[in-house]
Amino acid sequence: LERWDKEYVWHPFTQMKAYRREKPLIIERGEGSYLYDIEGNKYLDGYSSLWVNVHGHNHAELNAALREQAGKIAHSTLLGAANVPSILLAKKLVEITPQSLTKVFYSDSGSTSVEIALKMAYQYWQLKDPVRFSGKKNKFISLREAYHGDTIGSVSVGGMETFHHIFRPLLFERLETPAPYTYRLTENNDEEACKALCLDALEALLKERHEEVAGLIIEPLVQGAAGMITAPDGFLRGVRELCTRYEVLLIADEVAVGFGRTGTLFACEQEGVEPDFLCVAKGLTAGYLPLAATLTSEEIFNAFLGEPEELRTFFHGHTYTGNQLACAVALKNLELIEQTGLIASLEKKINFLAQKLAPFRTLPHVGDVRQRGMMVGIEIVQDKASKKPFPIHMQVEHHIILHARRNGAIIRPLGPVIVLMPILSMSLEELDRLTDITYKAIETVTAQTY
Ligand code: PMP
Numbered sequence: 001l002e003r004w005d006k007e008y009v010w011h012p013f014t015q016m017k018a019y020r021r022e023k024p025l026i027i028e029r030g031e032g033s034y035l036y037d038i039e040g041n042k043y044l045d046g047y048s049s050l051w052v053n054v055h056g057h058n059h060a061e062l063n064a065a066l067r068e069q070a071g072k073i074a075h076s077t078l079l080g081a082a083n084v085p086s087i088l089l090a091k092k093l094v095e096i097t098p099q100s101l102t103k104v105f106y107s108d109s110g111s112t113s114v115e116i117a118l119k120m121a122y123q124y125w126q127l128k129d130p131v132r133f134s135g136k137k138n139k140f141i142s143l144r145e146a147y148h149g150d151t152i153g154s155v156s157v158g159g160m161e162t163f164h165h166i167f168r169p170l171l172f173e174r175l176e177t178p179a180p181y182t183y184r185l186t187e188n189n190d191e192e193a194c195k196a197l198c199l200d201a202l203e204a205l206l207k208e209r210h211e212e213v214a215g216l217i218i219e220p221l222v223q224g225a226a227g228m229i230t231a232p233d234g235f236l237r238g239v240r241e242l243c244t245r246y247e248v249l250l251i252a253d254e255v256a257v258g259f260g261r262t263g264t265l266f267a268c269e270q271e272g273v274e275p276d277f278l279c280v281a282k283g284l285t286a287g288y289l290p291l292a293a294t295l296t297s298e299e300i301f302n303a304f305l306g307e308p309e310e311l312r313t314f315f316h317g318h319t320y321t322g323n324q325l326a327c328a329v330a331l332k333n334l335e336l337i338e339q340t341g342l343i344a345s346l347e348k349k350i351n352f353l354a355q356k357l358a359p360f361r362t363l364p365h366v367g368d369v370r371q372r373g374m375m376v377g378i379e380i381v382q383d384k385a386s387k388k389p390f391p392i393h394m395q396v397e398h399h400i401i402l403h404a405r406r407n408g409a410i411i412r413p414l415g416p417v418i419v420l421m422p423i424l425s426m427s428l429e430e431l432d433r434l435t436d437i438t439y440k441a442i443e444t445v446t447a448q449t450y
Contacts, residue, residue: 001026001038025405030057033426035410046404046411046420046434051224051256053287053423055336062288065332069325078106078322085327092334093293096265098274101295105314106322110255110281111149113292114217116316117251117277118153118172120300121215124249127303127312140172141205141216141248143179147225148217148253157217159226175209177202177216179223180231183368183379184387191232199238206246215249215276220267221372224256227417228377230370237271249276249300255292256375259283260337260424263346263373276300286333291326342424350374352428353420356435363439365446376420378442389416396449403441409434418442 005024010016026038033056035043045053055062069085076083090104105120107113118140125137142148146159155163156170159179164170178185178201182194206213220236223229243250252275257267260283264270268278277300281292304312320326337343350373360369360378367381380397382388390396397413404411411434412419422434 032056033423033430042408043405044409044430044434045423046409048421048423049287051421052282054259054283054333055286056423056425061336062286062329062332066325066329069328074325075320075323079317083322083324085324085331086322089327089331092331093295097278097295098268100274100297101278102298103296103301105294107292108290108318108320109292111151111154113255113279113281113294114148114253115151115153116294117279118157119316120296120314121249121251124300124303125214136211137214139175139212139214141175141177141213143218143223144176145179145226146223175205177205179226179229180235181229182232195232195235203242206242206248210246210248213248215251216243217251217253219253220257221262221270222257222375225414227414228370228375228419230372236273240273251275251277253279255279255281260343260346261373261375263350265343285326285330288329289326291330346374346424349428349431352431360439363443366442374422374424378418380416380418394449396445399445400441403445404437407437409437411438
């Protein structure tokens with residue numbers, strides 16, 4: 001298997017030359033909070049299998065929901081027809097998301113849920129007032145270092161130059177506004193100063209260019225892939241107010257932060273924010289199947305009604321859109337979240353994590369520790385004064401991850417940031433072990449390096 005993996009599989013986001021030098025980790029099965037490789041080694045899943053898993057692996061009730069649906073039908077198309085689980089799921093999503101969101105458009109990955117929101121936002125303005133907005137409102141604002149997916153549309157609103165430059169010209173023109181990266185933008189982690197600076201910069205941009213801008217896309221509360229950048233309280237609300245004032249649609253990308261990760265079911269809830277679009281994926285099926293949804297308001301949907309009808313179709317539809325198996329398992333996931341009181345159970349875990357993370361700050365090569373709910377970023381630096389990351393060629397973060405793996409936990413870095421994104425159903429004992437293994441890995445590897 002190892003040989004065939006190296007011979008046949010092209011891994012995403014992976015330097016394949018380097019990958020081939022190392023022993024691959026081949027996962028064979030999962031059970032609760034653990035993953036098992038083909039040699040029977042057991043690992044705590046400290047990254048929720050790329051931020052998707054909610055109730056644990058190989059979950060009896062999720063498995064049963066899947067089996068039950070498979071016994072009826074696995075898939076039929078949503079183009080020109082409907083199916084039972086997708087109707088029930090849409091109704092449920094509308095009930096649990098912010099009030100103004102009343103329509104659900106399905107797709108199959110976080111990237112496409114974003115791409116759909118961008119296309120809808122763009123088309124909305126053209127339909128709303130074709131004369132006033134002709135040739136206008138065709139750009140999007142996003143935050144510095146933003147990550148919203150890999151399709152050419154979603155990557156064009158991303159702020160990570162590494163993913164971009166190869167593919168220029170991209171699909172949509174992007175305008176950039178600063179991310180509220182308090183650790184980097186202020187001297188003493190001054191959240192209020194950071195918030196003011198970022199909102200002022202956004203307002204200046206909107207004042208000047210709002211007529212060109214269709215929408216602003218943001219990850220509410222935490223910019224995940226950007227390195228777990230946690231926003232100061234009130235930042236999201238400030239962004240909402242500015243978008244409303246300057247007639248720019250707000251797209252909330254909750255692909256990573258949705259379904260409990262930040263401590264509430266959706267991150268927008270924490271600031272009482274109603275976005276014009278809400279993109280969800282990852283945790284929607286609790287880590288079982290690819291499924292995504294873009295929710296939007298009556299106002300946006302209504303622009304796609306009316307005359308002439310042929311101009312008001314929304315041209316997007318994947319073959320597996322609204323897949324029955326995926327919708328059935330998503331429904332069961334949402335039912336379990338309610339039945340198990342998952343969200344209420346998080347407070348204790350979040351506080352426990354905070355307590356366990358405090359000593360990380362005393363490590364000489366830990367510059368910043370950021371936590372929002374069950375999302376954690378530990379930023380590794382050469383020294384606290386310069387805040388400089390280690391040179392990439394030293395692969396410090398990679399060695400930290402390998403050390404943790406040898407001790408029984410799988411975690412992943414994002415650049416210089418070590419990320420913990422535990423499965424939400426993890427017990428306090430498992431969280432205890434996960435943080436201990438991570439602490440030891442950082443302490444040992446950085447001491448060896450420096
Ligand atoms: N948006 C955000 C915030 C994400 O974190 C991701 C994936 N990490 C995506 C979009 C893209 O989702 P997918 O990988 O399912 O296409």
